[in-house]
Amino acid sequence: MAPRADAIGLVVADMSRSLSFYRRLGLEFPAGAESEPHVEAQLPGGLRLLLDTVATIHSFDPEWRAPSGSPRVGLAFACDGPAEVDKVYADMVGAGFEGHKEPWDAFWGQRYATLHDPDGNGVDLFAPLS
Structure with a gap:
């Protein structure tokens, strides 16, 4: 297997x-x-x-060290629609979390936004554009 x-x-x-x-x-x-x-x-x-x-x-792993520079991992959360991308982004930033890239209409046909989690990892929000 x-x-x-x-x-x-x-x-x-x-x-x-x-x-x-x-x-x-x-x-x-x-x-x-x-x-x-x-x-x-x-x-x-x-x-x-x-x-x-x-x-x-x-x-x-006592020798482990956090990576330096930009994060190399990202997570992505699907939203029900473009309006939800905007709403979730605003909610997260309003709650004190770091917004990285405000919602925009991406050329690949999605509403997209990027947050950073508390450790700096990219967390994307997306939904297909109608």
């Missing part, structure tokens, strides 16, 4: 802030997870999003 994609893992500096960000985007994590070193959310299609604290990673 060939390996299959099962999870996407992110290393987080502040579990509570990261949970607040991803919960606001609709992901469900267990109650009380803010004090946990590792948490998971089930994603559509069977994938999981894993959040691990820096201390957790250091427990098995």
